[in-house]
Amino acid sequence: xxxxxxxxxxxxxxxxxxxxxxxxxxxxxxxxxxxxxxxxxxxxxxxxxxxxxxxxxxxxxxxxxxxxxxxxxxxxxxxxxxxxxxxxxxxxxxxxxxxxxxxxxxxxxxxxxxxxxxxxxxxxxxxxxxxxxxxxxxxxxxxxxxxxxxxxxxxxxxxxxxxxxxxxxxxxxxxxxxxxxxxxxxxxxxxxxxxxxxxxxxxxxxxxxxxxxxxxxxxxxxxxxxxxxxxxxxxxxxxxxxxxxxxxxxxxxxxxxxxxxxxxxxxxxxxxxxxxxxxxxxxxxxxxxxxxxxxxxxxxxxxxxxxxxxxxxxxxxxxxxxxxxxxxxxxxxxxxxxxxxxxxxxxxxxxxxxxxxxxxxxxxxxxxxxxxx
Amino acid sequence: xxxxxxxxxxxxxxxxxxxxxxxxxxxxxxxxxxxxxxxxxxxxxxxxxxxxxxxxxxxxxxxxxxxxxxxxxxxxxxxxxxxxxxxxxxxxxxxxxxxxxxxxxxxxxxxxxxxxxxxxxxxxxxxxxxxxxxxxxxxxxxxxxxxxxxxxxxxxxxxxxxxxxxxxxxxxxxxxxxxxxxxxxxxxxxxxxxxxxxxxxxxxxxxxxxxxxxxxxxxxxxxxxxxxxxxxxxxxxxxxxxxxxxxxxxxxxxxxxxxxxxxxxxxxxxxxxxxxxxxxxxxxxxxxxxxxxxxxxxxxxxxxxxxxxxxxxxxxxxxxxxxxxxxxxxxxxxxxxxxxxxxxxxxxxxxxxxxxxxxxxxx
Numbered sequence: 038x039x040x041x042x043x044x045x046x047x048x049x050x051x052x053x054x055x056x057x058x059x060x061x062x063x064x065x066x067x068x069x070x071x072x073x074x075x076x077x078x079x080x081x082x083x084x085x086x087x088x089x090x091x092x093x094x095x096x097x098x099x100x101x102x103x104x105x106x107x108x109x110x111x112x113x114x115x116x117x118x119x120x121x122x123x124x125x126x127x128x129x130x131x132x133x134x135x136x137x138x139x140x141x142x143x144x145x146x147x148x149x150x151x152x153x154x155x156x157x158x159x160x161x162x163x164x165x166x167x168x169x170x171x172x173x174x175x176x177x178x179x180x181x182x183x184x185x186x187x188x189x190x191x192x193x194x195x196x197x198x199x200x201x202x203x204x205x206x207x208x209x210x211x212x213x214x215x216x217x218x219x220x221x222x223x224x225x226x227x228x229x230x231x232x233x234x235x236x237x238x239x240x241x242x243x244x245x246x247x248x249x250x251x252x253x254x255x256x257x258x259x260x261x262x263x264x265x266x267x268x269x270x271x272x273x274x275x276x277x278x279x280x281x282x283x284x285x286x287x288x289x290x291x292x293x294x295x296x297x298x299x300x301x302x303x304x305x306x307x308x309x310x311x312x313x314x315x316x317x318x319x320x321x322x323x324x325x326x327x328x329x330x331x332x333x334x335x336x337x338x339x340x341x342x343x344x345x346x347x348x349x350x351x352x353x354x355x356x357x358x359x360x361x362x363x364x365x366x367x368x369x370x371x372x373x374x375x376x377x378x379x380x381x382x383x384x385x386x387x388x389x390x391x392x393x394x395x396x397x398x399x400x401x402x403x404x405x406x407x408x409x410x
Numbered sequence: 411x412x413x414x415x416x417x418x419x420x421x422x423x424x425x426x427x428x429x430x431x432x433x434x435x436x437x438x439x440x441x442x443x444x445x446x447x448x449x450x451x452x453x454x455x456x457x458x459x460x461x462x463x464x465x466x467x468x469x470x471x472x473x474x475x476x477x478x479x480x481x482x483x484x485x486x487x488x489x490x491x492x493x494x495x496x497x498x499x500x501x502x503x504x505x506x507x508x509x510x511x512x513x514x515x516x517x518x519x520x521x522x523x524x525x526x527x528x529x530x531x532x533x534x535x536x537x538x539x540x541x542x543x544x545x546x547x548x549x550x551x552x553x554x555x556x557x558x559x560x561x562x563x564x565x566x567x568x569x570x571x572x573x574x575x576x577x578x579x580x581x582x583x584x585x586x587x588x589x590x591x592x593x594x595x596x597x598x599x600x601x602x603x604x605x606x607x608x609x610x611x612x613x614x615x616x617x618x619x620x621x622x623x624x625x626x627x628x629x630x631x632x633x634x635x636x637x638x639x640x641x642x643x644x645x646x647x648x649x650x651x652x653x654x655x656x657x658x659x660x661x662x663x664x665x666x667x668x669x670x671x672x673x674x675x676x677x678x679x680x681x682x683x684x685x686x687x688x689x690x691x692x693x694x695x696x697x698x699x700x701x702x703x704x705x706x707x708x709x710x711x712x713x714x715x716x717x718x719x720x721x722x723x724x725x726x727x728x729x730x731x732x733x734x735x736x737x738x739x740x741x742x743x744x745x746x747x748x749x750x751x752x753x754x755x756x757x758x759x760x761x762x763x764x765x766x767x768x769x770x771x772x773x
Contacts, residue, residue: 194633195627195632195633196627196628196629196630196632196633199627199628199632200587200627200628200630202628203501203627203628204628207502207503226664226666229473229663229664230627230664232473232663233473233627233661233663233664234627273474275474275475275685276688278704279475279476279477279685279686279704279705280475280685280686280687280688280704280705281474281475281685281686281687281688282687282688282689283687283688
């Protein structure tokens with residue numbers, strides 16, 4: 038949800054934490070990245086101006102668009118940059134990134150030209166310096182927006198860009214950072230690196246996947262046209278408790294700008310992780326108490342002080358009609374009892390046929406016969 | 411038959427007459443290994459006692475969740491509590507700062523209630539018809555041994571470790587961010603491990619090495635894949651011939667697939683942590699206790715030193731929970747009771763056998 042992103046960026050970092058970092062990722066199939074970037078930028082800057090954020094200023098590092106574009110953009114959104122030039126500063130890496138021109142015409146006081154984009158540490162220092170110039174030193178924080186990380190990656194190695202970004206993230210004066218990335222321009226590893234470094238990843242995807250990428254196909258044409266106006270916006274938040282929050286919206290491109298609406302259809306977004314689960318073999322408290330209350334069959338034997346009776350098949354069986362047991366070690370008694378017939382026993386309710394010809398050979402082992410509950 | 415059984419086999423193990431005396435925090439394991447605790451009692455139980463000395467543990471991180479830090483914190487804190495020397499390397503500028511986040515051992519055992527699990531075994535009731543002949547000589551299944559308290563501690567993640575544990579120790583911290591290659595880290599590991607040589611006899615102390623986020627992108631050497639691999643190999647060899655355990659965490663998504671596989675093969679014990687999606691209704695239906703889980707831990711490989719017999723675990727996926735938001739526990743995944751009344755045609759009921767989605771988790 039675009040709103041939650043803006044809120045997260047606005048709120049900034051807690052003490053001792055890394056700054057919330059957003060990667061906006063798009064691709065050729067759904068090329069709204071720049072518009073989303075503009076949207077987030079204007080939202081964040083308005084919150085900064087309105088004082089809703091602990092961040093007191095914004096540094097915009099522009100690589101892929103001219104600073105004047107951004108000044109225009111903010112003006113169109115109704116933000117008066119002239120009066121707010123103490124709150125935003127643009128580091129211009131667009132006009133002369135490699136220092137080829139001898140002279141640069143100053144556009145405005147809010148823009149500083151940067152000429153050494155190959156050197157990430159110099160870029161880092163400039164950003165921090167500008168930020169400090171904007172908000173002062175000490176504990177006051179500022180936010181950073183990087184127009185497009187692709188341009189940085191063109192000129193410097195992945196590890197130096199990663200170092201720059203992680204140093205920015207861990208700098209105590211930085212409240213939040215966000216940047217744009219066109220994922221088609223890079224290897225998968227680079228995208229993975231940038232996602233690793235960010236706490237929120239917003240990716241733009243087409244609402245309808247093209248069949249096989251053939252753009253000339255008539256069927257696909259309609260889809261392409263559809264995709265050029267609409268798309269899906271997925272956000273993955275890495276929350277503080279270690280869980281990942283996934284949200285989705287639909288995004289529409291309109292004349293006035295970009296619109297986010299909740300998803301109309303219930304698409305299956307989350308690929309469910311179905312782990313191998315076992316059945317719960319543990320008992321809850323209530324179940325344990327119930328289990329403890331069950332009286333098991335032979336438990337009461339010998340408890341009440343009754344003399345233990347060993348049934349040995351003879352009449353000496355005493356009045357207790359529940360008792361019938363066979364001595365384990367006495368094999369002879371077993372053989373004896375086998376020859377006995379049941380009519381000898383007058384007491385006891387259990388009628389026991391110890392017939393070796395019995396059709397169920399295990400009947401004398403049948404524990405249910407023994408049960409006295 | 412009976413005679414053959416009692417005859418000793420022609421192979422007899424040559425055991426030294428006295429068991430080696432072991433320092434604090436160490437215990438004898440199977441096959442002549444010595445174990446030390448991972449700092450998480452549940453993990454020790456799963457792995458068969460702990461990490462064997464001389465093994466290399468690798469933890470595959472999930473880019474979306476910091477659970478590997480929990481494992482590292484417990485591991486390091488356990489070492490400090492037992493006064494075991496520690497070497498910690500991380501890509502942060504100031505790794506010593508991380509030591510301030512280590513947890514302290516839990517106050518006392520009755521501070522937390524682990525549920526009825528240990529008690530169930532003790533009161534095992536058998537309905538046995540011959541019980542009355544044997545009087546009170548009931549077999550007591552005593553699974554709980556209090557001697558373990560010394561070997562492994564429960565850590566309270568809310569309380570920081572007391573300063574004296576950190577200050578008085580041989581604790582060495584290295585920052586690996588700026589070094590152009592791995593030679594500095596290699597040297598530090600070599601000097602650290604040279605203090606802990608292995609020789610037959612008593613082991614007075616064992617050391618721990620913890621390397622966090624080894625191929626983290628901000629490190630200069632992070633694109634030198636072969637160099638990183640040979641560092642791991644040499645570390646593994648050095649650790650094998652010393653009394654120590656090394657744990658390396660790395661994010662596998664930042665490595666090329668072939669190197670990721672190579673690294674996994676290097677490990678003696680291989681674990682991985684995974685994040686959980688918030689508000690995932692399907693997972694909530696499938697598993698009990700979903701609300702309390704913060705992540706999953708997978709055990710891919712368990713170290714088997716001095717033996718060819720593999721350890722086959724009943725379950726390889728465990729849920730990581732924070733009990734009372736303080737104590738790290740690992741639990742088996744339990745299926746939630748299936749609601750028979752919900753006749754969903756799209757098959758979202760919690761049937762574990764007929765799932766059409768292949769998950770990333772281990773089966």
